[in-house]
Structures are given as structure tokens and as C-alpha cells.
Amino acid sequence: MTDPTIDQPITRKPDFSATHLRKRYRAEARFKFYGVAAIFAALAMLAILLGSIISTGSSAFTQTEIALDIKLDAAKIDPDGTRDPESLARANYRTIVRDAMRAQFPEVSGRRDLRKLYKLVSTGSDFTLRQIVEADPALIGTTQTIWFKSSADLDQLNKGAIPRDVPEGDRRVNDAQITWFDALSDDGRTRRSFNTTFFTSGDSREPEQAGVWGAVVGTMLTLFVTLVLSFPIGVMSAVYLEEFAPKNRWTDLIEVNINNLAAVPSIVFGLLGLAVFLNFFGLPRSAPLVGGLVLALMTLPTVIIAGRAALQSVPPSIREAALGVGASPLQTVSHHVLPLAMPGILTGTIIGMARALGETAPLLMIGMVAFIVDIPRGFTDAATVLPVQVFLWADAPERAFVERTSAAIMVLLAFLILMNLAAVLLRRKFERRW
Amino acid sequence: MKIKTLTLAAAITVGLVGAAEARDQIRVVGSSTVFPFSTAVAEQFGKSTRFSTPVVESTGTGGGMKLFCSGVGEDHPDVTNASRRMKKSEFEACTTNGIDITEVKVGFDGIVIANAKRGPDLNLSLEQIFLALATEIPQGGKLVANPNKMWSDIDPSLPAQKIEVLGPPPTSGTRDAFVEIAMEGGCKTLAGAADLGLKKKACHAVREDGVYIEAGENDNLIVQKLEANPAAYGIFGFSFLDQNADKLKGATVDGTVPAFEEIAAGNYPVSRSLFFYVKQQHVGVIPGIQEFVTEFTSEDAWGPDGYLIDKGLIPLPDTDRAAMAKQAQGLQPLSM
Numbered sequence: 001m002t003d004p005t006i007d008q009p010i011t012r013k014p015d016f017s018a019t020h021l022r023k024r025y026r027a028e029a030r031f032k033f034y035g036v037a038a039i040f041a042a043l044a045m046l047a048i049l050l051g052s053i054i055s056t057g058s059s060a061f062t063q064t065e066i067a068l069d070i071k072l073d074a075a076k077i078d079p080d081g082t083r084d085p086e087s088l089a090r091a092n093y094r095t096i097v098r099d100a101m102r103a104q105f106p107e108v109s110g111r112r113d114l115r116k117l118y119k120l121v122s123t124g125s126d127f128t129l130r131q132i133v134e135a136d137p138a139l140i141g142t143t144q145t146i147w148f149k150s151s152a153d154l155d156q157l158n159k160g161a162i163p164r165d166v167p168e169g170d171r172r173v174n175d176a177q178i179t180w181f182d183a184l185s186d187d188g189r190t191r192r193s194f195n196t197t198f199f200t201s202g203d204s205r206e207p208e209q210a211g212v213w214g215a216v217v218g219t220m221l222t223l224f225v226t227l228v229l230s231f232p233i234g235v236m237s238a239v240y241l242e243e244f245a246p247k248n249r250w251t252d253l254i255e256v257n258i259n260n261l262a263a264v265p266s267i268v269f270g271l272l273g274l275a276v277f278l279n280f281f282g283l284p285r286s287a288p289l290v291g292g293l294v295l296a297l298m299t300l301p302t303v304i305i306a307g308r309a310a311l312q313s314v315p316p317s318i319r320e321a322a323l324g325v326g327a328s329p330l331q332t333v334s335h336h337v338l339p340l341a342m343p344g345i346l347t348g349t350i351i352g353m354a355r356a357l358g359e360t361a362p363l364l365m366i367g368m369v370a371f372i373v374d375i376p377r378g379f380t381d382a383a384t385v386l387p388v389q390v391f392l393w394a395d396a397p398e399r400a401f402v403e404r405t406s407a408a409i410m411v412l413l414a415f416l417i418l419m420n421l422a423a424v425l426l427r428r429k430f431e432r433r434w
Numbered sequence: 435m436k437i438k439t440l441t442l443a444a445a446i447t448v449g450l451v452g453a454a455e456a457r458d459q460i461r462v463v464g465s466s467t468v469f470p471f472s473t474a475v476a477e478q479f480g481k482s483t484r485f486s487t488p489v490v491e492s493t494g495t496g497g498g499m500k501l502f503c504s505g506v507g508e509d510h511p512d513v514t515n516a517s518r519r520m521k522k523s524e525f526e527a528c529t530t531n532g533i534d535i536t537e538v539k540v541g542f543d544g545i546v547i548a549n550a551k552r553g554p555d556l557n558l559s560l561e562q563i564f565l566a567l568a569t570e571i572p573q574g575g576k577l578v579a580n581p582n583k584m585w586s587d588i589d590p591s592l593p594a595q596k597i598e599v600l601g602p603p604p605t606s607g608t609r610d611a612f613v614e615i616a617m618e619g620g621c622k623t624l625a626g627a628a629d630l631g632l633k634k635k636a637c638h639a640v641r642e643d644g645v646y647i648e649a650g651e652n653d654n655l656i657v658q659k660l661e662a663n664p665a666a667y668g669i670f671g672f673s674f675l676d677q678n679a680d681k682l683k684g685a686t687v688d689g690t691v692p693a694f695e696e697i698a699a700g701n702y703p704v705s706r707s708l709f710f711y712v713k714q715q716h717v718g719v720i721p722g723i724q725e726f727v728t729e730f731t732s733e734d735a736w737g738p739d740g741y742l743i744d745k746g747l748i749p750l751p752d753t754d755r756a757a758m759a760k761q762a763q764g765l766q767p768l769s770m
Contacts, residue, residue, distance in 0.1 A: 115739065123741065127481060163680055170551075170680045205474040205745065282509060285461070286489055364493075367463075371473040371490040373480055382459060382489040392492070395652055397470065397673045397746060402654065 053413075057406025063195040063208060064155040065147040066121055066184055068100040072133065074141045083137045093126035093133075097148070104189075105180060116177055120184075122149040124209045147191070152207035152400035154181055158192065161399060172399070198407065202373045203389065207400030210393075212411050214375045218288055218368075218383030219357065219415065221376060225292020226299055226356050231349055233296075234303030235338075238345070241304070242311040243333050262301035269298045270362030278366060285367035286382040294362050299352035306348020310341040343427040350423035354416060360387045386412040457508040460488035460726055464498025464515030465607055466651070467543055467671060468708050471742050472515050472730075478741065479729045485722035488513075495607050502711065503528040512716040512723055516709045517543065517607040525770045534714040538727065538762040540736055542748040544672035544697040544705040545612050547599075547685040553664035554593040556685035560703060562588050563687070564620030566597050567646055569639040572626045580641050600649040600656050601640075601669035608653075611706045612669055613638040616687075619703060657682065672697060672705075673746025697748045705748070714765055724765070731759040 074081065077091040098118055102108065108117050122128075125148045132146065133139060149155075153172040156162045158181070168175050184190050202214030237258075245251045273294035277283045283290050314337050322332040363369055369388050376383035384392075390412065393405040462472055469492045480487025493501065495516045502514035503524060520528075520537065528535055547558065558566075565588045570577045585592035602609040621627050621637030640646050649656045653670040657678050660668045667685065672692060675684050684692035688703050696702045710730070717723045729735060736742050738749055750758060 166680045172677065172679075205470065205477050278509075284457070285509075286491070367491050369492060371469070371476065371492075373477055373487040394654060395466070397653070397671075397677045399677055 053406045053409050056403055057408075057410050059159050059161075060198060060403040060407035061195050062159075062192045063197070064150040064158040065191050065193055066150050067145050067147050067189040067191075068097065068104060068121070069143055070096060070100045070129065070146050071103075071143045072096070072140050077133060077140050078137075083140075085134065088134055088137065089130065091130075091133075093129040097121065097125045097129060104184075108180075113176065116174060117180065119151050120154055120177060120180060122151050122208045123206055124149065124204075147193070149197070149208045150181075150190070152398060155208060156400050157181065158190070159403075161403070198404070202375050203371055203384070203392070204373065205371075207396075207398050207404060210401075210404060212386065212389060212408050214372055215384050215386045215389035215408070216411065216415070218291075218372075218376050219385045221288035221379055221383060222291040222295065222368075222385055223353060223357060225289055225379065226295040227349075227353060229293065229296035230299040230303050230352065234300050234349070234352075235307055235345060237300075237304045238307030238311060239333060239338065242308050243337065244329070258301050258304050262305055265361075266298055266359050267361040267365070269294050270365030272297065273362060274365045284380050284382075286370050286372070286384075287380045288368075288376060288383045289379040290366050291363055291368050291383070291385065292379075294366060295356040295359060298359070298362060299349075299356050302352035302355065303345075303349050306351065307341070307345045310344025310348065311337060313344060314340045339430065342430045346423055346426050346430070350420060353419060357385075357412075357416060357419070358387055360385075360391055363388060386415065458721055459486050460513065460720055460722055461511040462488050462490040462513040462515065462710075463493045463501050463511045464491075464513075464710070465495040465517040465708070466492045467495075467517040467607055468515035468540070468710060470673070470745050471540065471708070471747050472513075472710065474742060474745050475726070475730045475735055478735070479722070479726055482729075483722065483725055485725065488722075488726060494605070499524045499527075502713065503531060503533060505531050506533060506713070506715045508720065510713070512713050512720050513726070514711050516711065517611060517706060519707070519709060520711060520768070520770075522770055525768070532715070535768040536712040536714060536727075536762060536765045537768040538710050538712065538731065539750065539754075539758055540708050540710060540730065540747065541742070541750055542697055542700075542705045543708055543746075544692050544702055544748065545608060545615070545669060546672055546675045546692040546704070547667050547669055547687070548660065548675050548682045548692075549667045549685070550660050550664040551681060551683055553683075554595065555683070556585070556593065556667065557591070557689075558685050559688050560616055560620035561624050562592070562620070563616045564624060564637065567599060567640050568617065568621070568637065569641045570632075572624065572630050572632065575626070577630050577632070580643070580645075583645075595665055597645050598647070598663075598666040599645065599669065600647050600659055600666055602651060602653075603648040606651050608669070608671060609640075612704065613640060615706065616704045671746070672748070676746055694748060698751075708747075711768070712762075712765065714767065717765060724763075727762050727765070731762045 073096070076096060077093075078084075078087060080087060098114075101117055101120065102114070105117060108114060128148055129146065132144075150158070153162065154177065157164070157173050157178065162171050162173060164171075164178060173181075181190070197209060198211045200213050201209065201211035204210040241251060241255065273290060277290045277293055278285060318336050318340065319332055322336045323329070327335065360369065363385065368384050369391065370382065370384055371392065372382050372384050374381070386408065390405055390408045393401045393408060460476075462476065464472075469490060473490045476488040476490050479485065491498075491511075495518060498511075498514040498516065499520065501511050504510055520535070525535070547556070547563070549556065565571055565580075566582060566585070568580055571580050571582075572578075573581070582588050582597060584594055585597055586594040601612070617640070618634065618637045621632050624632075627633070627637075647666075649659060649668070653674045656668040656670055657674055660666055661681050668682075672694075675682055675692060676694070686692075690696050690702045692702055692704075697705050712723065712727055732740075734740050736747065736749055736755065738752075740749070743749060749755060
């Protein structure tokens, strides 16, 4: 007896028709296109970012200079003729520079005009001259042509950042100063040379004397402390949790906490640093030591998580083989598992360090967002870091700090690229395939 | 391995012990408005004396006061900058911790409302500023949510243009000063406002319907945005207008242009005094404090031709300055 009403099982026949096939190929092509478009969009953003930074910042690497004929009168610099460093340091170099400017433009008179004239060169010119004389006292008594930095306003005028075609009252340099500057230019007494000061000196309120070296040294000191603390502690935690710890409620709790800590906003670590390191342990404010400690706390969860992931990716067969030939668990880990996991651990550490390199918020609380002129000489000297320097310059009213802000960002990016390069090289060295 | 561990431990100990040695650097904290002036003095001081350059932190006026008043000893700062006078509560906190203070008024700072050169000229009164930016304004005998969308809604003489103002967020000292002087000032003279409970703090509420745009603490950013959008106005410190006079122009307030001479003479209404405070217990303990105060209050620094004026400080009148210098250099104690 058969039931004629029973349905035949529906068999779906693959649709081999040309239209359907074309549709499928088109969908695939579209999907690929979206991917390529996403990459190009990202690249375009990067290009715009880098382009705007480089186009505004690159002019900061040169500095306008003005040549003056300086009469190094022995009677003014060293009246006793002793060449004693003390008395050389005390001489009034400012008047010597100003006399030279007056000699260059004898027609200028009147207090107001003279003040404008003196403003052609940087206020740091007397220190420049002092350094030259101190380095070579034999120059005293001669007349030398010395290049001085121009003031930041004239530097901006020379670079075109201050327009000449606006009414006199609307710009920082007046018509007389422009005339003097042009006269100097026609005389071959101006030039644009490489701005070494930017790479060798600390912060300054005068843009033409400001540099990033103080911040670079501060960054190196801070990151050194961060690395020395977070790497060994992070790796040891990861190894213990992954290789030795029993799986129970306590280790679960620790794991959850570490994952949570990785997502905590960085300012919280700054507050912790303020409360623990400064107020409780009494460590000095603004010190790279404290900055490094705070950033190490911030970096630790990242290092631990990356370290654990790297250890997990080592195949169990390696462990079993090591144990099988009689290695102790300690030997298994230190001779086989850890070296194989090292590339992954290093990547995680570098990601953590790169994040630490860009932080300003936690450093605000411990006083590293500060104006510091002297280059730090140790872990407890007051110091600041590169992102803080960028932040401070971005906030300064002087026009010339705009280009220096972008230039400092370029230095920061270069620092980051160097760090990543080191990581890639280390990875290459340790990389194993199985 | 063991030796390495020992060396590391020793290095860390040395680091920690090194931290305990005496401080020979003056530490300054406080207002970001006074920061450019304080740093300029610090740099000059470091170059021209045998003392090391003071470290100047920009913590904001309130934050600086808190650090300053937290105690005596080298863990605590020696000087704090302020863009307003010390409050009574802060003075009491200082006194409780055994701190004697010298107050020094250094000059003035104007707060300007400016727009791009190619935008329209604006002539405002404090009342109109209040009517443009307050959350609630009196209308027909009761308080209503601010209905003004165009400048010409406030007064037909103003440009027929959307009100769009970029300014600092509430955490900023510039904002505090602006609402206190301009908003409260406008509110005070506005007919019928006081009867509706609009006085003092109640006048400080700035509208949040998108007309006033919080543009962050960075005044340079506001300057850039104004350049790009000639319909917008920005609120910031006078020194930024001074530095960008080729791109921006300031709105006239109560008939006075925001110019150096007008602010110095006290004619421009939206201006405030700037201060710094010195911890007397640290004078003679931390080297150089007395000399730092002398440098700050010298004519070379804060006089009409001084280097602080180039940085945008507006000086005190001559007589006040002489009296203040004497008072500061004599470290006269503050009482409240």
C-alpha cells in the first residue's frame, strides 16, 4: 500500500546557470573591492596626517640666522687681562651684541626704534656670544663675523608664516624691521641653516632656543624604567599562570582582573602613582623614576596577556618531548617553551611600550607635565617626555611654536619607528617555525 | 645570575636613596594662564643666576592651590600661580598646614571674543553677551530657554548671522573668569533678571544647545577653527589675539576694543588679575626663592618694556607696580 500523497524529498539542485554564476563572481569581486577600498581609505588618512605634519613641521628644522661683525673689545670683556673664566662669564655680552647692531645700522636712533632693532636677533644671543668667547678666549681683541639666531618673529617672516602684505599693525614685525632685515639679506648677512638647537637643547620660552633633547632624554629614562620593571615581572607572571599555576577559582579571579586592568583608563594609574609613589613612598615629583613606575603598571597587563598568548601558541608536543627525555619542568620552560614564545612576548612588550610612549594623562598627576629647561641627568631629576612636549608647545601662543609642535611630533614618530624596528629585528633573531 | 640580581637590587636601592637628597630646584605649580610668564621668568632666572632653572608645572589654579597648601617641606611646591585671587577656603587650608603666604599680583590678562578678519565686525555689550550665551534668559516676565539663534535676534544692530561661539570647557580658568566677569556682569545690568533669581552663580550657566561649542583647552585650536569658519567667534586669552593679529580681530565690548592699552588702563571690561603666591617657610631653605621673586618683580621682567610684556602680559600701572614689587621683595605676609 502506498500513499500517493507523500511528498518526494525536495532535492536542491545546484544552480549552474550562467546568470547565477556571474552574480556569485560579482559578489566576490565586490567583497575584494571593499577590502581594497578600506585599505586605501586608511592609507589616505595616514597620508593626510603625515602630509600635514611634515608640511607644517619641516620648516622647524631650519633656522634663520643673522651675521654681525662683533668687536670683541678686551676692555669690555676682560678688563684685567687675566682670561679668568669667572670674569669672562661676567662680562656684559648683551651690550656688545647691541653695539654691533647699532654699528650695522648707524642711522637708527631713539629708544623705541633701537628696541625694535635689538629684537632682530634672539634674546639668547648674549649667551651664544659668551659661549664662543669662553670656548676660545684668544678671540678677545679681534673683530669676528658671528652668526646669531634671528628672533622667532623674523624667522617666521623669512619662512613666510608671517605675511608681509597685511597692515603693519596686524603683524608681529613692523615695517622698519622688515626693511632692516631685507637690507641684511641684500648684504648676504642672513641665511637659513640647520637648526641644531632643536635637537640639542631643552625647552625654552623663546621658540628659536627651544629643543626636544630634554624630552627625548626624559622619554628614554622613563621608558627604560618601564621596560626594566614590566618585562621581567610580566614574563614571570605569564609563565607562572600559563605553565605552573593550578586552574582554580583563584587563578581565574587573577586572570579576570588582569584582563580588566588592561582596559582601565590611563589617568587612573596616574592617580594611583600620585597616592602610592609620591604621597606614601615620598618619591620626588616630575621624576622619570616615578613616571616609569606608573607606566610600568599600565603596561604590565598588556605584557602578561601577550605573554600568555605566546606561551599558549607553543605546541604541547614540545613540552611533552622535553619532559619525555627527562627535562625538569623548569628546564622545559626555560630551555624550550620560553625561547619559542619569545617573539610573541616581545611583540606584546613593544605594543605596551608604544602605548606608554604616547601617554600624557597619567604623567599629569605626577608632575611630569612641566616646563623643564635643564636636560635630566638621572632617574630622579625633573624631566618631561615627548608627548608632553608636544602638548605644551601646542598650547603656546607664539606663532613659531606651531611648526615646532609638528616637528616634535615627527621626532616622536621617529622614536616610535626606531622602537618598532628594534622589535622586528629581535623577532627575526628569535623566530622559530615548526 | 645571582650577581646580576644583586646589582639590579642595588641599582634600585641607590635610585630610591638618591631621591631623598635635598632639592635645589624651585618648584612652581598652578594656572596655565600664568604659565607662559612664569616659565619665561624661570628661564631667565636659570640663565642669569647660579641657581638651577625652576621647574614650572601647569596644573590649573585650583590644582596648584591644593598642592601648594598641602604642607611645608621639600615635597611641596614653593610657588603657585593663579589666574584669580586665592579663595578664603584655600587660605584657611594653607594656614591650617602652617603655611605663611606672600601674595604678588603680576598684571592683567584680557579675555577676548574674536573672529576671522574677513568676518563681520561685532560690537557687543556685556548684556548682549549674556543674552547670546546664557542657558535661560528673562522674557515677558519669566525665564525661558534661550531662544536667540541669530545675533540680530538680540539686537537689530548686530549682524544677521547665526550665533556660533567656540570657547573653553568648564574645567578651564579662562571659562571661569569669562562667566564671572562677562556673563555675571551682563546679567547684573539686565532689567528684570535679578527678580527672576538670575544673580551671581545663576548667571554662570552657559547654553548647551550647540550654540556655544566647547573647543577644548587649546586656544591655538580655536584660532585655527576661526580662520576656517568666518561665521564663528572664539573666546580666549588676549595673548592669542596679539600673536594672530594678522588673522583675527577682537569684538568691541561695551565700546572698548580689546587692545593692550585699553586693558592696561582698565577700560576693557573682560579682564582679570594674575597672581603668584610664595611659601615663606621655604625662603632660605630652597635656594633662590627670594631671587626668583626679585627677578619676577623686576622692571626688566614685568615693566612696560620687560620681556613678559612680549609674552602677552599686561602690566600693572606704574605706581601699583612699584608698591607691589616692594611688598613682594619684602615677603609681606598675606592675611584674609
